[in-house]
Amino acid sequence: MTDSARPTDRPSERRAAARTSVVWDAVHPHVAPGADVLDIGGGTGGFAVRVARLGARVTVVDPSPDALAALARRARELAVDVSAQQGDLSTLLEVTGPDSADLVLCHGVLEVVDDPAAALATLRRVLRPGGVLSLLVAQRHAAVVARAMAGHFAQALTLLDAGPGERDGRAGHRFTADEVTALAQAAGFSVETVHGVRVFADLVPGSLLDLEPGATSALVDLERAVSSRPEYLPLAAQLHLLAR
Numbered sequence: 001m002t003d004s005a006r007p008t009d010r011p012s013e014r015r016a017a018a019r020t021s022v023v024w025d026a027v028h029p030h031v032a033p034g035a036d037v038l039d040i041g042g043g044t045g046g047f048a049v050r051v052a053r054l055g056a057r058v059t060v061v062d063p064s065p066d067a068l069a070a071l072a073r074r075a076r077e078l079a080v081d082v083s084a085q086q087g088d089l090s091t092l093l094e095v096t097g098p099d100s101a102d103l104v105l106c107h108g109v110l111e112v113v114d115d116p117a118a119a120l121a122t123l124r125r126v127l128r129p130g131g132v133l134s135l136l137v138a139q140r141h142a143a144v145v146a147r148a149m150a151g152h153f154a155q156a157l158t159l160l161d162a163g164p165g166e167r168d169g170r171a172g173h174r175f176t177a178d179e180v181t182a183l184a185q186a187a188g189f190s191v192e193t194v195h196g197v198r199v200f201a202d203l204v205p206g207s208l209l210d211l212e213p214g215a216t217s218a219l220v221d222l223e224r225a226v227s228s229r230p231e232y233l234p235l236a237a238q239l240h241l242l243a244r
């Protein structure tokens with residue numbers, strides 16, 4: 001386990017470790033010191049600062065001034081350099097220019113854009129030849145399970161019948177593994193890995209992680225073990241793709 005994925009004593013960090021370990025494991029081998037990393041929709045920079053601490057030159061582009069201010073505070077507190085620029089996917093090429101990144105992180109953003117296919121085409125142009133895209137999206141099947149378990153059966157039924165491209169209210173687009181893979185391929189990417197993220201982490205009561213010694217480490221191990229098993233992909237709250 002890498003240091004940054006090791007569960008800590010703080011409850012919020014324990015839950016974050018269970019949710020992000022699979023993505024971190026996949027991404028950090030692609031972070032070279034001095035590499036140019038773009039985190040589009042990077043928000044308050046939780047992931048960006050971890051990447052910057054590995055020695056990469058990280059730029060976060062996000063439309064939210066509040067998120068960028070929180071990112072600046074976080075980077076200052078941890079004494080890491082992260083460049084923050086206000087912008088969004090529709091104007092990204094004007095901000096960064098083409099062929100400007102070795103690694104692009106697009107985590108939790110494809111859900112909220114109007115046109116996911118156009119967004120991926122833009123990311124393709126921003127990446128340098130041979131560069132890596134880290135794409136994290138919400139998964140549709142798991143959302144049906146989550147709605148049903150919360151007792152929202154009618155919502156679960158509506159979501160069950162939703163087709164590709166249909167929005168789930170404010171949550172936006174949700175994808176199956178086949179849909180997001182096809183979208184990435186249509187934009188010119190070659191998809192190298194697809195992992196399931198948060199297969200169990202969202203279903204486990206927080207109190208269990210707080211009270212049971214060693215529970216978070218065991219959950220992180222379990223998340224890692226199921227992340228690459230295709231039979232568990234439909235249960236994952238998120239799908240993580242690495243593509244070139």
Ligand SMILES: C[S@@+](CC[C@H](N)C(=O)[O-])C[C@H]1O[C@@H](n2cnc3c(N)ncnc32)[C@H](O)[C@@H]1O
Nearest residue numbers: 041042043063064067088089107108109112113
């Ligand atoms: C769910 S948050 C994800 C934040 C971060 N990437 C993470 O994984 O924790 C979505 C982020 O996308 C940003 N966003 C919304 N619309 C966007 C757009 N059209 N282009 C780029 N980012 C956008 C939001 O401001 C927000 O910071």
